[in-house]
Amino acid sequence: MSMETTSQDSLAQIKAAQSRPLADPRFAQLNKSTFTENASATSGLTFYDLEVGAKLIYPVLTPLRNMIPRVSGKGGIQANWRAITAINSSGLRVGVSAANRGGVMAVATQDYTAAYKGLGIETSVDFEAQYAGQGFDDLRGLAGKTGLEALMLGEEAMILGGNSGHSLGQTPTPSLSDQTTGGTLAANTAYSVICVALTLDAMMNATVAGGIQGAITRDNADGTSDTFGGGAAKPSTNASLTTANDGNATHALKASVAAVTGALGYAWFWGAVGSEVLGAITTINSVVITAAATGTQTASSLGTADNSVNALAYDGLLYQAMKQGSGAYFATMPTGTAGAGTPLTADDAGGIVEIDAALKSLWDNYRLSPDTIWVNSQEALNISKKIVSGSANAAQRFIFDSSQSQVGGGIMVRSYLNRFSMQGAAVLDIRVHPNLPAGTILMTTRMLPYPLSGVGNVMQIRTRQDYYQIEWPLRSRRYEYGVYVDEVLQHYFPPSMAVITNIGNG
Amino acid sequence: MKLRAPQGCASICHDGRIFVVADDGSIDVPKAIAATLDAHGFTPWADADAVPDTGEEIEAEDVEAPRRINVATLTRAELFAFLRERGASASRRDTNVKLRATARSVLKAQAASKAD
Numbered sequence A: 001m002s003m004e005t006t007s008q009d010s011l012a013q014i015k016a017a018q019s020r021p022l023a024d025p026r027f028a029q030l031n032k033s034t035f036t037e038n039a040s041a042t043s044g045l046t047f048y049d050l051e052v053g054a055k056l057i058y059p060v061l062t063p064l065r066n067m068i069p070r071v072s073g074k075g076g077i078q079a080n081w082r083a084i085t086a087i088n089s090s091g092l093r094v095g096v097s098a099a100n101r102g103g104v105m106a107v108a109t110q111d112y113t114a115a116y117k118g119l120g121i122e123t124s125v126d127f128e129a130q131y132a133g134q135g136f137d138d139l140r141g142l143a144g145k146t147g148l149e150a151l152m153l154g155e156e157a158m159i160l161g162g163n164s165g166h167s168l169g170q171t172p173t174p175s176l177s178d179q180t181t182g183g184t185l186a187a188n189t190a191y192s193v194i195c196v197a198l199t200l201d202a203m204m205n206a207t208v209a210g211g212i213q214g215a216i217t218r219d220n221a222d223g224t225s226d227t228f229g230g231g232a233a234k235p236s237t238n239a240s241l242t243t244a245n246d247g248n249a250t251h252a253l254k255a256s257v258a259a260v261t262g263a264l265g266y267a268w269f270w271g272a273v274g275s276e277v278l279g280a281i282t283t284i285n286s287v288v289i290t291a292a293a294t295g296t297q298t299a300s301s302l303g304t305a306d307n308s309v310n311a312l313a314y315d316g317l318l319y320q321a322m323k324q325g326s327g328a329y330f331a332t333m334p335t336g337t338a339g340a341g342t343p344l345t346a347d348d349a350g351g352i353v354e355i356d357a358a359l360k361s362l363w364d365n366y367r368l369s370p371d372t373i374w375v376n377s378q379e380a381l382n383i384s385k386k387i388v389s390g391s392a393n394a395a396q397r398f399i400f401d402s403s404q405s406q407v408g409g410g411i412m413v414r415s416y417l418n419r420f421s422m423q424g425a426a427v428l429d430i431r432v433h434p435n436l437p438a439g440t441i442l443m444t445t446r447m448l449p450y451p452l453s454g455v456g457n458v459m460q461i462r463t464r465q466d467y468y469q470i471e472w473p474l475r476s477r478r479y480e481y482g483v484y485v486d487e488v489l490q491h492y493f494p495p496s497m498a499v500i501t502n503i504g505n506g
Numbered sequence B: 001m002k003l004r005a006p007q008g009c010a011s012i013c014h015d016g017r018i019f020v021v022a023d024d025g026s027i028d029v030p031k032a033i034a035a036t037l038d039a040h041g042f043t044p045w046a047d048a049d050a051v052p053d054t055g056e057e058i059e060a061e062d063v064e065a066p067r068r069i070n071v072a073t074l075t076r077a078e079l080f081a082f083l084r085e086r087g088a089s090a091s092r093r094d095t096n097v098k099l100r101a102t103a104r105s106v107l108k109a110q111a112a113s114k115a116d
Helices: A003-023 A024-030 A061-068 A125-133 A139-162 A198-203 A319-320 A353-366 A375-387 B031-040 B076-085 B096-115
Strands: A070-072 A078-087 A106-114 A115-128 A174-181 A190-198 A215-219 A225-229 A240-241 A252-256 A267-273 A277-282 A286-289 A329-332 A372-375 A416-417 A424-434 A441-444 A459-472 A480-491 A497-503 B001-006 B009-012 B018-019 B026-028 B058-061 B068-071
Touching: A024 A319, A078 A480, A106 A480, A115 A125, A115 A139, A115 A225, A125 A480, A139 A198, A139 A319, A139 A459, A139 A480, A139 B096, A174 A240, A174 B031, A190 A252, A190 A441, A198 A267, A252 A267, A252 B031, A267 A286, A277 A286, A319 A441, A319 A480, A319 A497, A329 A353, A353 A416, A353 A441, A372 A375, A375 A424, B009 B031, B018 B026, B076 B096
Parallel strands: A070 A459, A329 A497, A372 A424
Antiparallel strands: A078 A106, A115 A480, A174 A252, A174 B009, A190 A240, A190 A267, A215 A225, A252 A286, A267 A277, A372 A441, A416 A424, A441 A497, A459 A480, B001 B026, B009 B018, B058 B068
């Protein structure tokens, strides 16, 4: 036996001795832990590391509500005001002959009214919910806070596009064309298409999966109920077309309707005659139908009434501007190519043709310039792209700061220069509004350039009663809260607004 | 009003009325709805429009260089040149369909005389 062999043998014996106690049945209990970590976060002697207080992770974006001044009313059921809209409206010449007096001028006046509307929302907290929440959060406080925030969000949507009197009527009958390629529709099959024009209210609450809202009957907290229009116009008459008998299941249907003033979107139903199902919601007046509709709502479920008006709302900025005779600038983009529409047009000089047309009209007719352009994220992106790419060969150039070799990607055009202004170029802010659907642009003015106009705020919220909360008397073991406001949106000069709708994406 | 249908369009429905696209790609509709059909790719008809045809192919052999002539793919100018070259009559008022029919007759006559 060599020295090396002896050492290896000794090491093996030591290892065997070290492992033996654990393997020995007499020491089996030593192999068990008294406490082990539980795999579950809610079992065992494990601390539950829950941060106190619910995180409030939801947006409360109310830019118009934040911007528009609020003033107190003085009773009554509506705000009333009268305005002189033009002086010397007959264009009387001012020259006078010696010792004689001049002609007597005329003025144009207009009466305005805006009826107050009540807005409110309810919340409640069960006794048990409050007990259970002790030590974690103040549920009664949360009920009040979230109620107020929800009311503000609803108020923002109403300020933008509440519609109390602009009926969309019946949606025009769609025009259809059968395309032999581009889709998966069957050959030699009759397809029926129905279109429904939508207001802002309807657009905000519409999805293909969830459907659109016609007449809404809401059950209230006090056991009463209210019925009002959900923003959907009267459905169109159906248009039916049989695809060509070519044996190919590759058909598509192009559908378009005449644009509806006041519509910010269109819902499209298709299928067999009498069984049309919601398949698309567009922000332009056309669509390309390539496959069977995926929604579940049938057109027949909407009935035949026009539900575009909400009697419990006041007119928002969009519908005050689009009202017949408002004097505001209103433009509808042409239908263009079905399914694509007509996008805004770059003028290749750093501007947008359609925006300039609106600004020029406001200057030519009223000698004023808006100060804010409200857009959807789609238009914000498209305006930026058109202004930047349309300026590639223009006289001006963009200079990017590349200090420290760092260049940030992406360009956002945040303002727009109005070339039609008395004070030289006026700057309009471009702001994305969370409730404005794609395809629509709204321009607003906060200050009139008229001397001593008597208009302190061009637009204001006039309240009969500003925000208030009521904790209702107990009628069960539940705390009930209501947050309310009674108000109306006054716009002293609707002609200072401009609206462009039916804008295609591109 | 005569319009040219976009490639692949078989028929349209407007205000409850159905209009079928003809074999030559044309469609006759009331003038009032022509503007509406812009959105569907319809354009004003012009005699110079290339007309989709049935794709029928007729062979022809030239004396110097044998080649295949597809009448369906010839433009209006080429059709006039083809017919003039072979002594066939063609008028500017003739539609492309008529010119193609004449061209096919010429080719068939040539093929028949060759077979004889």
